Amino acid sequence: xxxxxxxxxxxxxxxxxxxxxxxxxxxxxxxxxxxxxxxxxxxxxxxxxxxxxxxxxxxxxxxxxxxxxxxxxxxxxxxxxxxxxxxxxxxxxxxxxxxxxxxxxxxxxxxxxxxxxxxxxxxxxxxxxxxxxxxxxxxxxxxxxx
Amino acid sequence: xxxxxxxxxxxxxxxxxxxxxxxxxxxxxxxxxxxxxxxxxxxxxxxxxxxxxxxxxxxxxxxxxxxxxxxxxxxxxxxxxxxxxxxxxxxxxxxxxxxxxxxxxxxxxxxxxxxxxxxxxxxxxxxxxxxxxxxxxxxxxxxxxxxxxxxxxxxxxxxxxxxxxxxxxxxxxxxxxxxxxxxxxxxxxxxxxxx
Numbered sequence: 001x002x003x004x005x006x007x008x009x010x011x012x013x014x015x016x017x018x019x020x021x022x023x024x025x026x027x028x029x030x031x032x033x034x035x036x037x038x039x040x041x042x043x044x045x046x047x048x049x050x051x052x053x054x055x056x057x058x059x060x061x062x063x064x065x066x067x068x069x070x071x072x073x074x075x076x077x078x079x080x081x082x083x084x085x086x087x088x089x090x091x092x093x094x095x096x097x098x099x100x101x102x103x104x105x106x107x108x109x110x111x112x113x114x115x116x117x118x119x120x121x122x123x124x125x126x127x128x129x130x131x132x133x134x135x136x137x138x139x140x141x142x143x144x145x146x
Numbered sequence: 147x148x149x150x151x152x153x154x155x156x157x158x159x160x161x162x163x164x165x166x167x168x169x170x171x172x173x174x175x176x177x178x179x180x181x182x183x184x185x186x187x188x189x190x191x192x193x194x195x196x197x198x199x200x201x202x203x204x205x206x207x208x209x210x211x212x213x214x215x216x217x218x219x220x221x222x223x224x225x226x227x228x229x230x231x232x233x234x235x236x237x238x239x240x241x242x243x244x245x246x247x248x249x250x251x252x253x254x255x256x257x258x259x260x261x262x263x264x265x266x267x268x269x270x271x272x273x274x275x276x277x278x279x280x281x282x283x284x285x286x287x288x289x290x291x292x293x294x295x296x297x298x299x300x301x302x303x304x305x306x307x308x309x310x311x312x313x314x315x316x317x318x319x320x321x322x323x324x325x326x327x328x329x330x331x332x333x334x335x336x337x338x339x340x341x
Binding site: 033034036037039040043044050053104105106115 | 192307308321323324325327328330331332334335338339
């Protein structure tokens with residue numbers, strides 16, 4: 001029993017660090033290039049007005065960086081994993097909508113050259129499952145502590 | 147037509163185009179600080195959008211003032227039945243200095259020839275009978291066919307997976323830009339690179 005609990009904790013730790021690193025990497029791919037390139041990716045979804053595209057393009061990469069670092073540090077797990085899940089849920093819904101409509105655009109997830117396809121949907125769907133799992137463990141641990 | 151006139155004005159400095167760019171398919175000065183390579187497919191609707199809505203503005207604001215050099219590259223997608231044929235004719239026309247006219251005509255009439263397959267009729271409409279004869283011969287010339295294939299190979303090597311894709315280069319920095327981009331964003335990016 002103790003052994004399986006340790007294994008579970010190790011899995012959660014590995015997942016937390018890996019999924020935190022994914023957010024940091026996603027932020028890095030956007031911050032190392034002109035912000036307009038990410039703005040073009042957002043604009044291609046055709047869901048936001050121009051001013052909102054600019055605001056999101058300039059702020060989202062920093063939010064991703066902060067969430068990723070906090071996740072990797074293991075602080076405020078419920079908040080950081082919850083925020084990551086919410087963000088990815090929004091991205092995933094938009095990607096599915098775009099794919100269903102037959103629009104061939106870059107997903108904008110990790111820089112450019114990542115056209116929305118069954119492969120990118122499977123990848124982001126798996127990541128979303130991972131973040132939701134981490135969020136659940138955060139709430140579960142809090143209940144246990146209480 | 148408008149693009150053609152602007153293109154003609156910008157074409158003159160291309161006589162000394164860099165060795166890897168077909169001078170007949172390049173616009174502006176090769177010494178311009180920004181280089182924009184456009185990989186497109188004549189049968190792709192988004193490429194038509196870029197050609198007709200965005201590139202004329204790039205020409206006016208950046209190519210003619212000497213800030214950017216635009217190089218057209220062919221990237222006919224396998225899913226499009228006539229795009230390779232169109233690319234061959236356009237590349238052949240470039241040898242006669244008629245690339246822009248042919249490209250304009252192909253994009254303008256895309257909806258018709260992609261259905262009826264009359265690519266040649268579209269191309270011939272903007273050429274004199276003498277030019278048409280030369281272009282028809284050149285379109286089968288191995289050097290023209292290999293030039294189109296070289297563009298495709300270069301695009302594949304650069305990891306292109308959709309058209310249109312532009313590569314914006316400023317010094318050692320090279321950025322891929324895909325789709326029919328919002329010109330305000332493209333302008334902001336180009337201005338940022340020029341600072």
